[in-house]
Amino acid sequence: MPEIELDEARCTGCGLCVDFCPVEVFDLVKKNGRYYPQAVRAERCWACDTCVGQCPQGALRVIENASELEDQSGTGPQYGTSPMISDTEKQLCHTWSNSLIRVLGLRWNPVAINLIPVGTVMPNVAKPRQKLRFCQSLMAARRGKSFLMPANCHACPDGTHILGLTEIPPKLATGELYLRFGKLDSMEAAQHMIAERPLLAPRSIQATLVTPLKDAVLVPDVIAVIALPEQMMWLCMAASYYTGKRFTFKVSGYNAQCVETTLIPYTTNGINISLGCYGCRASSDVSDDLMFMGIHRERMPELIRGLDALGRKAIPDSRNKIYLPPQT
Ligand code: SF4
Ligand code: SF4
Structure with a gap:
């Protein structure tokens, strides 16, 4: 405690x-x-x-009491002792990471996100030395850190229940807290915002895991890219390279990393963009000019193929500014 x-x-x-x-x-x-x-x-x-x-x-x-971040009893979760990702899958994650960094010129590592269901074996990955918000763990993973976080390692009551690790606290369920922060006009608006976000069943997830994509220890559920708007533009074009499709994204300013970057791709097998939220921007070192994309792993092979194709001509040509500004 x-x-x-x-x-x-x-x-x-x-x-x-x-x-x-x-x-x-x-x-x-x-x-x-x-x-x-x-x-x-x-x-x-x-x-x-x-x-x-x-x-x-x-x-x-x-x-904080640091000892609380340890497992509390011998009946806790089981941890895997052998590799939990095949060499082929590991190589694939490495290749995806390289393509994203090389073609887009990313400054930060793409991040592999896993939501580990209750009853499954957990990988042997270090827990943080202090409680973190999920968004803080994700931002640390972009810098090369890996964190396994059961509920007792999470510091944000909102993100933790959204991701299925705990029950929702009453003040968050009613929307009261959002009003207190002056973030919404009415309880009705707060209820609307809450009802529109996906939610995993309470205590269905035993831990979140974030690692740099190149170091993935499980086949990722979702891949997060933290990038500039121009790089996001190319990512969108890569995702629609073979279809020409336009996307409809769910963006709000609330629960950016848990909902918009993670849960929406996780629950739709799709792609979503986030502009970040006041929470992740206040509690992490992410700069104001960055935005976020979450990509379900099933979308990755086609997206990477599209990105590699764009990287051969369209991206370098456009970055050479083939359209000149008007001369005055
Ligand atoms: S606001 Fe957070 S840190 Fe403060 S007492 Fe409540 S739960 Fe604990
Ligand atoms: S918020 Fe107000 S009541 Fe609470 S510790 Fe600070 S001064 Fe005291």
Whole structure:
């Protein structure tokens, strides 16, 4: 259980931490004639730091207990000891990664994402040393890190339930928290936003796994590309190289990495684009000019063939600016 420290000298008893905690850890309790937040349900704490971020006085600190990131009992999940991806599949992931980086000129690794169902063997991949949001793990994977994250390694209550690791906390189910953040106009709008996103059954997924695509240890469910708009344009053209098809993407600004980059491709066997969300942009090192694409693994062979074809002429020609700007 994380430790929650309150600096009573700073606290004004405004109650913002109480209101914003998604899992209702605090009550305002009277002490010496004043009200202070008390962590009366501290066992629920996710260490998401929302209360810390909302406190105008800087009066709160949430300290994780690192030992909680370990498995809690001998009845925990089983971990694989032998390679869980064939040499051929591993080589394929390596080839896809090389093509994406070389043809598009990507700065960042494409990322392999797996949602590991309950009851299946998990790969032996390191867990993070501190709780991470799913979006933070994905951004770290683009820099070369690999993380296996069961529910107790996730720091975002919203993303964690969306991805099927836990139940949805009440304040997120009703949409109340979105209104408190000033992100939506009404409960009706919040309910609409929530209802439109895909959701996996609670506790159907035992862990998320992110690795650089070139280092995949499982056949990826979804491949994430983090790139500039011009590179995304070529990715879209690569995906429609053999069909000429135009895409309809589901984009919002909410739940970018868990929903738009991961779950939409995962549940539709398709491709989706995301502009990012306020959450992932605030909590990771991703720069303002980057956007995201999630590609179901079944879409990859054709997309890579299309990309390689574009890379032979269309991309280098266009990047040489064959259409000159008007002369003035
Ligand atoms: S860290 Fe998150 S879950 Fe824990 S008390 Fe603060 S807001 Fe609530
Ligand atoms: S938000 Fe900060 S100042 Fe307000 S009650 Fe909570 S700890 Fe105290």
